[in-house]
Amino acid sequence: MHYDYSSHKYVFSISNNFRSLLPDVSPILNKHYNVCAVVGNSGILTGSQCGQEIDKSDFVFRCNFAPTEAFQKDVGRKINLTTFNPSILEKYYNNLLTIQDRNNFFLSLKKLDGAIIWIPAFFFHTSATVTRTLVDFFVEHRGQLKVQLAWPGNIMQHVNRCVFFSDI
Template identity: 55%
Template structure:
């Protein structure tokens, strides 16, 4: 597998991880007019952008950000897809 930013560098993927990848593009059949990509860096604090973000057809959130309580007025609560960086998971 090659990494888009470093296309000349190959990254080995273990077979058990490879089998977790979708066989086909999961969202290819859905026309989205408005999408939001929301991180958890704090730039939206006190922005009151939550309602605007929630109006999006698809909301992609990075690094398992909080979406409940008082923070929802700034970052919204709608979530269609969320990522989690393994470095923030503790077992």
């Protein structure tokens, strides 16, 4: 497949491992929510004590895999969907190069407990290595994590399933 915003000379092969992470049905298909919260990670909620109000929402969107534990009074703890920019893997988890990096990433994912991780990995070719690293990691830990994966972009044209979510 080609990347959405890179030259067409760059391609990404959809492997069987990647396909195996895709489910048959989206976990949010035909779901409707009355109250949703969208929580950024800029720090604007620091000192706001909005956490309880945010957690009352039916669905909570968060940005950039932001930690919540130390900020629960202000941002709450509920997470239904979080974005995951591929640069997070390098910046906070050293591209999963050591056992400690992998353990730290695993423990961070474990805290999400069923949340959807939205990974915009197919926009630019520069995300290819991170995408392969993530696919390998999630295949290796299949059944050990309750997170669900989402890859937006044009990927679904290139696989045989009709949705892009995965419950690993």
